[in-house]
Amino acid sequence: MKHLIFTFFIFFSLLSSSQNLVLNPSFEDYERCPEIIGQFSRNVTGWSIPNLGSTDFFSTCSKAVGSHNYIGYQMPKDGKSYAGFYAFSPDNYREYVQGELSELLEEGKAYKLTFYISLAENSTDALKGIQVLFTEQKLVLSTKSFKAISETNINPKKHTNKRFRLHSTDSELFYNDRVNWTKVSLEFIAEGYETHFLIGNFNNNKRTELQEILKTTKAKHQFSYYYIDDISIEPLVKEEKGIIIEKTKEPKLKTNEIYTFKNVLFDIDKAELLVASKEELNQLYSHLKSNPSFKVEIYGHTDNTVIENRNKELSEQRAKAVADYLILQGLNTSRIKSFGYGSSQPLSTNDTEEGKQQNRRVTFKIID
Numbered sequence: 001m002k003h004l005i006f007t008f009f010i011f012f013s014l015l016s017s018s019q020n021l022v023l024n025p026s027f028e029d030y031e032r033c034p035e036i037i038g039q040f041s042r043n044v045t046g047w048s049i050p051n052l053g054s055t056d057f058f059s060t061c062s063k064a065v066g067s068h069n070y071i072g073y074q075m076p077k078d079g080k081s082y083a084g085f086y087a088f089s090p091d092n093y094r095e096y097v098q099g100e101l102s103e104l105l106e107e108g109k110a111y112k113l114t115f116y117i118s119l120a121e122n123s124t125d126a127l128k129g130i131q132v133l134f135t136e137q138k139l140v141l142s143t144k145s146f147k148a149i150s151e152t153n154i155n156p157k158k159h160t161n162k163r164f165r166l167h168s169t170d171s172e173l174f175y176n177d178r179v180n181w182t183k184v185s186l187e188f189i190a191e192g193y194e195t196h197f198l199i200g201n202f203n204n205n206k207r208t209e210l211q212e213i214l215k216t217t218k219a220k221h222q223f224s225y226y227y228i229d230d231i232s233i234e235p236l237v238k239e240e241k242g243i244i245i246e247k248t249k250e251p252k253l254k255t256n257e258i259y260t261f262k263n264v265l266f267d268i269d270k271a272e273l274l275v276a277s278k279e280e281l282n283q284l285y286s287h288l289k290s291n292p293s294f295k296v297e298i299y300g301h302t303d304n305t306v307i308e309n310r311n312k313e314l315s316e317q318r319a320k321a322v323a324d325y326l327i328l329q330g331l332n333t334s335r336i337k338s339f340g341y342g343s344s345q346p347l348s349t350n351d352t353e354e355g356k357q358q359n360r361r362v363t364f365k366i367i368d
Helices: 002-017 275-290 308-329 353-359
Strands: 056-059 081-088 097-100 110-119 125-127 131-135 164-168 182-189 196-200 210-212 224-235 258-260 295-301 336-340 361-367
Touching (some): 182 308, 196 224, 275 308, 275 361, 308 336, 308 361
Parallel strands (some): 295 336
Antiparallel strands (some): 081 224, 110 182, 110 224, 125 210, 131 164, 131 196, 258 361, 295 361
């Protein structure tokens, strides 16, 4: 009986691990043991870099570039190998890891990305944010650039005519652990074109939040260097018992009437939901779950602070962020649509801060 249970456990474990869609997730497959720094690109199977940065490959097979290396000390999170990249450095110098998926992601399906990072010992600063860029094709910048990649400089007119989208990991704390591996995760809804992804810092130096780690150091300049290992992207399956619904009274919502969320909030020029928004969205999801015939439309609105093209884009992104959250809770994609109206439908004047605050809103309508 014990043997049967053990056999079942092994089978289930193999079945679970087979869901990882990242090729060579722990960098264990490579052409040659690294002898010097910077031997990541064109060496590690399934991985590449998009710019002229020199992302590093570390392996315990190497005495020169192993667990003891020029940037500090760290054992692999899994297996014998891991990678390392500069997430912050002078003159906006950046390094990235670019991974490949074993299959195309399914449109409208929820996935979870997970990876582990550790701040290198000799780093002077830690970062709060790490971003992930999903692309329709392997990204190779045509210009000779070592600098930070952003959504602006991969504009379709410059580098690609394929689709892409940037996600930010939610973190209220800095990734400052220089001893242990820190788990970073991101849940998202696939748009159906994703074949590759990049991990790194896509903000320039001015927009990067830093925490000073070493006040006294021989380093000639500030920098943040992270080790990375054990990367996975898996379909997100949420059981009913795993969904957390706030135990509040169900909202009394009428169909075909437009309601404004009171606490669905965003940072300036951002489309990532804040933690305070989720209680109200949980209540809406609970209402939709109790009424399976209902559908919902989400509408994003902005003030006129920035140019209208950006306002339209931002309102669409914010409405989609709300829709994605409800889908992640379990709402079928066929029951929800999202729209962005920019600053075209103001509730109040844009001449005062109070008026602008009223105009920055997300609304919704229940449809029977």
